Amino acid sequence: MDSWTEFFNMGGYGPYIWSSFLIAIAVMTGLALQSWMDLKKQKRLVSELEARAERKRS
Amino acid sequence: MNAFFALVQREVRLATRVGGGGGMAVFFFLIVLSIVPFGIGPDLNLLTRIAPGMLWVALLLSALLTLDRLFQADQEDGTLDLLVLAPQPLELTVLAKAVSHWLTTGLPLVIAAPILGLMLNLPLDGMLPLMGAMLIGSPALSLLGAVGAALSVGVRRGGLLISLLVLPFYVPVLIFGVSASRAALVAVPGDLGGQSLALLGAVSLASLVVGPVGGAAALRVAVK
Amino acid sequence: MAWSIHTYANPTRFMNFSAIVLPYVWALAGAGIGIGLYLSFFVAPPDYQQGDSVRIMFVHVPSAWLSQFGYGIMVVSSIVALIFRHPLADVAAKSAAPIGAVFTFLALVAGGLWGKPMWGTYWVWDARTTSTLVLLFIYLGYMALWAMIEDPNRAARVAAVLAIVGAVNLPIIRFSVDWWNTLHQPASVFRLDGPTIHSSLLWPLFVVALGFTFFFIGVLMVRMRAEILRRKVRTLQMQQAAA
Amino acid sequence: MTTSEPLTGLTVTKLCCVRGERQVFRDLSFHVAPGDMLSLVGPNGSGKSSLLRQLAGLLEVTDGEINLDGAGEDQTVADVVLYAGHLDAVKAPLRVSENLSFWAAFYGVSATQVEPALEAFSLGHLGHLPAGVLSAGQKRRLGLSRLALIDRPLWLLDEPTVSLDTASIAALGDLMRSHLKTGGSIIAATHVDLGLEGTRVLDLSSNGGASL
Numbered sequence: 105m106d107s108w109t110e111f112f113n114m115g116g117y118g119p120y121i122w123s124s125f126l127i128a129i130a131v132m133t134g135l136a137l138q139s140w141m142d143l144k145k146q147k148r149l150v151s152e153l154e155a156r157a158e159r160k161r162s
Numbered sequence: 163m164n165a166f167f168a169l170v171q172r173e174v175r176l177a178t179r180v181g182g183g184g185g186m187a188v189f190f191f192l193i194v195l196s197i198v199p200f201g202i203g204p205d206l207n208l209l210t211r212i213a214p215g216m217l218w219v220a221l222l223l224s225a226l227l228t229l230d231r232l233f234q235a236d237q238e239d240g241t242l243d244l245l246v247l248a249p250q251p252l253e254l255t256v257l258a259k260a261v262s263h264w265l266t267t268g269l270p271l272v273i274a275a276p277i278l279g280l281m282l283n284l285p286l287d288g289m290l291p292l293m294g295a296m297l298i299g300s301p302a303l304s305l306l307g308a309v310g311a312a313l314s315v316g317v318r319r320g321g322l323l324i325s326l327l328v329l330p331f332y333v334p335v336l337i338f339g340v341s342a343s344r345a346a347l348v349a350v351p352g353d354l355g356g357q358s359l360a361l362l363g364a365v366s367l368a369s370l371v372v373g374p375v376g377g378a379a380a381l382r383v384a385v386k
Numbered sequence: 387m388a389w390s391i392h393t394y395a396n397p398t399r400f401m402n403f404s405a406i407v408l409p410y411v412w413a414l415a416g417a418g419i420g421i422g423l424y425l426s427f428f429v430a431p432p433d434y435q436q437g438d439s440v441r442i443m444f445v446h447v448p449s450a451w452l453s454q455f456g457y458g459i460m461v462v463s464s465i466v467a468l469i470f471r472h473p474l475a476d477v478a479a480k481s482a483a484p485i486g487a488v489f490t491f492l493a494l495v496a497g498g499l500w501g502k503p504m505w506g507t508y509w510v511w512d513a514r515t516t517s518t519l520v521l522l523f524i525y526l527g528y529m530a531l532w533a534m535i536e537d538p539n540r541a542a543r544v545a546a547v548l549a550i551v552g553a554v555n556l557p558i559i560r561f562s563v564d565w566w567n568t569l570h571q572p573a574s575v576f577r578l579d580g581p582t583i584h585s586s587l588l589w590p591l592f593v594v595a596l597g598f599t600f601f602f603i604g605v606l607m608v609r610m611r612a613e614i615l616r617r618k619v620r621t622l623q624m625q626q627a628a629a
Numbered sequence: 630m631t632t633s634e635p636l637t638g639l640t641v642t643k644l645c646c647v648r649g650e651r652q653v654f655r656d657l658s659f660h661v662a663p664g665d666m667l668s669l670v671g672p673n674g675s676g677k678s679s680l681l682r683q684l685a686g687l688l689e690v691t692d693g694e695i696n697l698d699g700a701g702e703d704q705t706v707a708d709v710v711l712y713a714g715h716l717d718a719v720k721a722p723l724r725v726s727e728n729l730s731f732w733a734a735f736y737g738v739s740a741t742q743v744e745p746a747l748e749a750f751s752l753g754h755l756g757h758l759p760a761g762v763l764s765a766g767q768k769r770r771l772g773l774s775r776l777a778l779i780d781r782p783l784w785l786l787d788e789p790t791v792s793l794d795t796a797s798i799a800a801l802g803d804l805m806r807s808h809l810k811t812g813g814s815i816i817a818a819t820h821v822d823l824g825l826e827g828t829r830v831l832d833l834s835s836n837g838g839a840s841l
Contacts, residue, residue, distance in 0.1 A: 386687065
C-alpha cells in the first residue's frame with residue numbers, strides 16, 4: 105500500500121504530473137471522439153440524401 | 163510605373179475625401195493611448211517605462227483598423243475585377259495599395275507619435291529614436307496587412323478576421339520596433355539600438371517581398 | 387457529373403484505403419502510448435535533478451513535436467493543393483489544423499504544469515513558450531479563415547496561401563521572440579533551456595512520441611474521411627436543390 | 630476604335646463551368662471572328678455572367694479551352710480583353726473626370742483621350758462633379774465610357790444596357806458598331822436589341838445545369 109501512495113505522490117510532484125496526464129487524456133479523447141462523431145454524422149447525412157434521391161428516381 | 167503612381171494617387175485622394183483619411187487613424191491612436199493611464203494609473207515613471215511599448219501597440223491597432231477596406235471596397239463596386247485585369251502586374255498593384263495605406267495611416271501616425279509620447283511622459287531625447295524606428299517599421303505593418311486584407315476579401319465580418327490573421331505576423335515588428343525605440347531611454351550594454359533598427363529594417367525588407375507576392379496570390383484566388 | 391473523375395476518384399480510393407488502414411493505426415497508437423508510459427513510469431528512474439516532475443515531459447515533448455508536425459503537414463498539403471490541385475491535399479490541410487492546434491495547446495498546458503514546481507509559475511514568457519503561443523494563434527487564424535468562407539474550393543485556395551505565408555514568416559517570428567527573450571532575461575533567473583533528459587528516459591519518450599504520432603495520423607484520417615463526406619453532402623444537397 | 634493587336638478570333642472548345650460544385654454549363658464550343666457580335670441569352674443562372682468572367686480570366690476554367698487565335702506568345706488575356714461587368718467600378722468621392730483619368734493612367738492610355746471618351750456618352754459637361762451625385766444611369770454611362778477610352782479588340786459586356794435610357798442605348802449601339810467595323814469583337818449578355826447587323830445568338834439554356 106505504501107509503495108502505491110508513494111507512486112501517486114511522485115516525490116511531491118504528483119498533482120502536477122497527474123493533472124497534466126489527465127488533461128492530455130481528456131483532450132485527446134475529446135478530439136478523437138468529436139472527430140469520430142462528426143464522421144458518423146456525415147455518413148448518416150450522405151445515406152439520408154442518397155435514399156431520398158433513390159426514392160425520387162423510382 | 164505610371165499605373166503604379168496613378169493608383170497611389172487615387173487611393174490617397176479617396177482616403178482624404180472620405181472621413182479625412184489619416185485623421186481617423188490618428189484619432190484612434192490618440193484615444194487608445196489616453197485610455198492607458200486610466201488603466202494603470204497616472205504614475206509618470208511607470209508611464210515613461212511603458213511608453214515605447216504602448217505607442218507601438220497603439221500603432222499596430224490603428225494600422226489594423228483601416229486595413230479591412232483596402233480591397234473590400236474595390237471588390238464591392240467592381241473595381242477589383244478591373245485592377246486584376248489591367249496590364250500592370252498584380253504584385254505591383256498590391257504594393258501600390260500597401261504604399262497608399264502607409265501614406266494615409268502609417269505616416270500620419272509616425273508624425274503624431276511624438277505629441278502622444280509627451281502625454282505618456284516620454285523624454286524628449288527618446289522622440290527621435292521612436293520616430294526613426296516607427297518610420298522604418300510601419301511599412302511592414304501595411305505590407306503584411308495587405309496579405310491579410312487580400313485573404314479576407316469577400317468575407318463577411320472580414321475586419322475581425324484580418325486582425326486574427328495578421329496580428330501574429332506583427333510580432334517581429336513589435337519586438338524590434340519597441341527595442342529600437344527604447345534604446346535611447348534605458349541604458350543597455352552594447353549598441354542595441356542600432357542592432358534592433360537593422361533587424362527592423364530586415365523585417366520591413368522581407369515584408370516588401372512577402373506582402374506583394376502573398377497579397378497578389380490571395381487576390382487572384384479571391385476574385386475567382 | 388459535377389464531381390466526375392477529377393474530384394471523385396482519389397477521394398474514393400482514400401476512403402477505401404483509410405478504412406483498411408485505420409484499425410492498424412489505432413493499434414499502433416495504443417501500443418506506443420501504452421508501452422511507452424509503462425516504461426516511463428515503472429522502468430525508468432526519476433531524473434536526478436528534476437525528480438519525478440520530469441515525467442510531465444512524456445506529455446509535453448510529444449505534444450510539442452506534433453504541434454510542429456501538424457504545421458508541416460498543413461504547409462506541404464497546401465503547396466500540393468495550390469500547385470497540383472490534388473483534391474485530397476486541401477482536405478488534409480484543413481483536417482490537420484485543429485489537431486495541430488490541440489497539441490499546441492497541450493504542449494503549453496503540460497509546459498505550464500511542469501513550470502509551476504520548477505520555476506514557481508505556470509506561465510513564463512520564455513522564448514519557446516511564447517513562440518508556441520504565437521503558433522497556436524496562427525493555427526486558430528487558419529481555422530477561422532476556413533470557417534468564414536462558405537465555398538470549400540475558394541476557402542481551400544485562400545487558406546493555402548495563408549499557410550504558406552505563415553511558413554515563410556514562422557522562422558522570422560521564432561528568431562524575433564528568441565532575441566526578445568535574451569534581451570529581457572533577468573540574470574538572476576536560471577537559463578530556461580528546457581529540461582535536459584537523462585538517456586534512460588529517452589527511449590520511453592521516443593516510444594510515447596511514436597504512439598502520439600500514430601494517434602495524430604489516426605485522427606487525421608478520421609477527420610479527412612468526415613471532410614470528404616461533408617463535401618459530398620454539400621454536392622448532394624445542391625443537386626437536390628437544382629433538381 | 631481600332632484594334633491595337635491583330636486578333637484573328639477567339640475559339641472556345643468544350644468549355645465547362647462549375648460554380649460552388651454546381652455545374653452551370655458544359656461542353657460549350659463557339660468561335661468569334663473579328664467583326665463578330667455574339668449575344669448571350671438564357672434564363673437567370675444559365676451562366677451568362679460566369680461565361681463572360683471565364684473568358685476574362687476572372688473565373689476558373691473547370692474543363693475545356695479558351696484560345697486567343699493569332700495572339701502573340703507574350704500576350705495575355707489582359708492585353709486583349711476589356712470587361713464591363715454589372716458593377717460600374719465608379720468611386721463616388723472622385724470627380725467624374727478623375728474616375729476616368731485614373732483608368733486611363735492605369736491602362737496606359739494618354740490623358741487626352743479622357744475628354745472624348747466622356748463625350749461618347751455625353752458626360753463631358755459633368756466632368757467636374759463628384760461621381761456620387763450621378764444617377765444610376767449616369768454612373769452606368771461613366772462605367773461604359775471605359776469602352777471608348779481603352780483600346781482592346783475583345784469586349785465582354787455583362788448586361789450593359791441596364792438602367793440606360795433610349796438615347797444612351799443608341800449611343801452604346803453606335804460605339805459597338807464602330808468597334809465591330811474596325812475589326813473588334815463583342816460578346817455581350819443582353820436582352821435588348823441594339824440594332825447591330827449580323828448579331829449571332831448563343832442560347833445557354835440548352836447547356837443548362839438542370840441536366841446534372
